[in-house]
Amino acid sequence: MENDRNYEILSAINSPKDLKTLDIKDLTILAGELRHRIVNTVSKNGGHLASSLGVVELTIALHYVFDCPDDKLIWDVGHQCYAHKLLTGRNDLFPTLRKEGGLSGFPNRNEGPYDCFNTGHAGTSISAALGFAQARDSLKEDHRVIAVIGDGSMTAGLAFEGLNHAGSLHTNLMVVLNDNKMSISHNVGALSQHLNRIITGKRYVKLRSEFVQALHTVAGDQVAQFSKRLEEAIKGVIMPGRLFEDFGYKYVGPIEGHEISYLIETFQAVREIEGPKLVHVVTTKGKGYQPAEEKAQSFHGVSPFHPSTGDLPQAKRTYTDVFAETLIELAGDDDKIVAITAAMPEGTGLSKFAKVYPDRFFDVGIAEQHATTFAAGLAAGGMHPVVAIYSTFLQRVFDQIAHDVCLMNLNVTFAVDRAGLVGEDGATHQGVFDLTYLRCIPNMVVMAPKDEEELRRMLKTAIEHPGPAALRYPRGGAVGVPLSSKIEAIPIGKAELLADGSDIAIVAIGNTVQASLEAAQRLKKDGFSVAVVNARFVKPLDEAMIEAMGKKCGLILTVEDNVLAGGFGSAVMELIESKGLPHMAVRRVGIPDIFVDHADQKRQRSLVGIDADGITATAREFLSQNPLRNSHAQTTQTAGHPSL
Numbered sequence: 001m002e003n004d005r006n007y008e009i010l011s012a013i014n015s016p017k018d019l020k021t022l023d024i025k026d027l028t029i030l031a032g033e034l035r036h037r038i039v040n041t042v043s044k045n046g047g048h049l050a051s052s053l054g055v056v057e058l059t060i061a062l063h064y065v066f067d068c069p070d071d072k073l074i075w076d077v078g079h080q081c082y083a084h085k086l087l088t089g090r091n092d093l094f095p096t097l098r099k100e101g102g103l104s105g106f107p108n109r110n111e112g113p114y115d116c117f118n119t120g121h122a123g124t125s126i127s128a129a130l131g132f133a134q135a136r137d138s139l140k141e142d143h144r145v146i147a148v149i150g151d152g153s154m155t156a157g158l159a160f161e162g163l164n165h166a167g168s169l170h171t172n173l174m175v176v177l178n179d180n181k182m183s184i185s186h187n188v189g190a191l192s193q194h195l196n197r198i199i200t201g202k203r204y205v206k207l208r209s210e211f212v213q214a215l216h217t218v219a220g221d222q223v224a225q226f227s228k229r230l231e232e233a234i235k236g237v238i239m240p241g242r243l244f245e246d247f248g249y250k251y252v253g254p255i256e257g258h259e260i261s262y263l264i265e266t267f268q269a270v271r272e273i274e275g276p277k278l279v280h281v282v283t284t285k286g287k288g289y290q291p292a293e294e295k296a297q298s299f300h301g302v303s304p305f306h307p308s309t310g311d312l313p314q315a316k317r318t319y320t321d322v323f324a325e326t327l328i329e330l331a332g333d334d335d336k337i338v339a340i341t342a343a344m345p346e347g348t349g350l351s352k353f354a355k356v357y358p359d360r361f362f363d364v365g366i367a368e369q370h371a372t373t374f375a376a377g378l379a380a381g382g383m384h385p386v387v388a389i390y391s392t393f394l395q396r397v398f399d400q401i402a403h404d405v406c407l408m409n410l411n412v413t414f415a416v417d418r419a420g421l422v423g424e425d426g427a428t429h430q431g432v433f434d435l436t437y438l439r440c441i442p443n444m445v446v447m448a449p450k451d452e453e454e455l456r457r458m459l460k461t462a463i464e465h466p467g468p469a470a471l472r473y474p475r476g477g478a479v480g481v482p483l484s485s486k487i488e489a490i491p492i493g494k495a496e497l498l499a500d501g502s503d504i505a506i507v508a509i510g511n512t513v514q515a516s517l518e519a520a521q522r523l524k525k526d527g528f529s530v531a532v533v534n535a536r537f538v539k540p541l542d543e544a545m546i547e548a549m550g551k552k553c554g555l556i557l558t559v560e561d562n563v564l565a566g567g568f569g570s571a572v573m574e575l576i577e578s579k580g581l582p583h584m585a586v587r588r589v590g591i592p593d594i595f596v597d598h599a600d601q602k603r604q605r606s607l608v609g610i611d612a613d614g615i616t617a618t619a620r621e622f623l624s625q626n627p628l629r630n631s632h633a634q635t636t637q638t639a640g641h642p643s644l
């Protein structure tokens with residue numbers, strides 16, 4: 001791929017109106033320019049490449065036929081919206097994609113009226129579109145509403161809830177099913193097989209008519225009657241879109257999704273049909289950029305890469321890698337261990353597990369709630385299920401965790417990946433609520449490792465614990481500590497004192513422990529005596545340790561990569577309140593009551609003050625506000641730090 005290109009047609013498009021004056025030849029050239037612009041930018045900024053490349057013609061056709069922003073276009077997940085951004089006045093800003101202060105990688109209402117609904121999690125588009133359609137009807141407005149949803153996202157239960165409701169409301173709504181046979185990995189499940197049958201259905205349709213015709217010719221009335229019934233039955237199995245027709249939709253498809261003229265004609269015709277309709281469009285993920293077409297899974301979401309060769313950077317060893325390898329190791333000794341992912345075999349590392357234990361691995365599709373209740377059933381039936389889900393997607397599963405797992409105190413392990421601030425994916429993907437929503441549920445054990453060796457130990461601890469347990473670990477590279485050959489479980493609720501001290505106790509959880517150790521070093525240079533506790537458990541807390549350190553230091557500074565509301569620091573405060581512990585002041589470092597936008601992960605940590613700089617600054621302020629907490633602090637203050 002050449003690096004520089006003159007985007008002659010694209011540069012002249014300031015809004016979708018400008019598209020409508022172009023002919024098919026120019027629209028086809030525009031598709032090439034969009035692809036080039038997307039590959040070029042994503043190769044620098046990282047992002048979701050293959051999905052966006054797959055919908056270039058679809059996006060052009062939708063904006064050509066419909067009149068956004070009056071018409072409402074809602075992208076499911078929204079990771080495929082780059083061409084949409086480029087055609088809706090954001091070409092100039094596109095180089096800022098996923099950068100701090102720049103364009104979001106997902107639809108975002110703050111960027112203007114063309115992004116009418118924020119997305120990032122799968123399966124929301126049909127429900128949201130139906131809400132828009134109903135609002136339009138209630139307000140007696142007149143515009144169209146279109147949801148674009150992938151075959152992967154269609155496996156989400158929420159998508160079916162929307163589909164089901166829309167089918168009964170009979171309002172004007174168009175669902176575009178973008179079928180590329182892929183979720184991030186190959187799509188799974190019966191729906192995916194159904195769609196495949198539709199796509200390859202021409203063969204069956206031909207077969208059906210030949211068969212029925214043959215029956216008519218050779219048979220009399222009775223057999224003809226039978227053949228009619230048979231035809232109906234066959235139709236149910238093989239008529240394209242019968243499933244959607246039964247849901248109350250007019251089904252149109254399957255349609256080749258890279259033929260602009262064909263797409264335009266189809267949308268123009270379907271636009272005029274009243275009621276709910278579903279257009280089934282068949283696309284190729286990664287279309288037009290060979291490396292992404294060949295390795296659609298690897299190019300789903302990428303870090304910066306070399307655009308001419310398509311060479312992806314070598315990934316650093318991550319917490320996810322260590323999790324997957326440890327699970328394989330533990331599964332060797334315990335054949336009750338099974339692993340479950342909700343459409344993220346690569347992201348959670350479980351694809352490695354699947355290679356070793358294919359019969360003990362389950363990809364359930366984008367169905368986090370089902371994954372959890374399925375795990376509950378497995379546990380109730382005597383297995384040791386490990387459910388690996390990103391923190392942000394586990395948000396969906398609160399009720400299943402409470403009602404289906406914790407209420408029965410079942411042995412389900414939750415491996416909560418991408419916990420904490422995640423970087424460029426931004427607000428929709430931050431994993432910053434899990435400590436809060438997990439620790440409030442009875443029976444749940446909640447832990448977070450300070451490094452990858454502790455992750456190994458916590459995974460063993462969780463699986464051996466005869467009830468529900470969650471361990472959460474961050475996105476990105478592990479610390480790089482050596483791994484022991486024998487994995488030792490950790491006693492439940494046991495913290496680790498990493499450094500003793502008497503002026504202030506920094507009590508940190510998970511990935512904030514390393515930064516806290518660094519902050520302690522700096523505070524020591526200031527002359528303070530600083531204790532550092534690796535809390536390990538958010539629930540149950542190591543009450544004895546916290547009480548002892550609180551009594552000794554008088555000041556407790558809690559640190560977490562989670563929202564402050566209801567998080568780890570709150571747990572410590574609740575402990576102090578419930579035990580009526582005297583003479584202890586607590587200050588909490590964590591994420592304030594905001595949604596943290598996209599930026600790189602390091603920068604995000606710095607912005608909310610959970611890195612070493614931030615922890616040091618808060619500790620200094622805390623110490624300065626409490627100079628008389630204990631005698632040692634008093635001596636230190638008067639001796640060396642009058643300015644604090």
Ligand SMILES: Cc1ncc(C[n+]2csc(CCOP(=O)(O)OP(=O)(O)O)c2C)c(N)n1
Nearest residue numbers: 051120121122150151152153182183184343
């Ligand atoms: C609730 C939820 N679970 C998991 C994900 C992670 N995820 C992002 S895109 C994607 C696959 C979507 O597949 P599809 O809808 O077919 O779109 P495609 O990328 O194939 O165009 C997944 C699993 C998510 N965004 N939301």
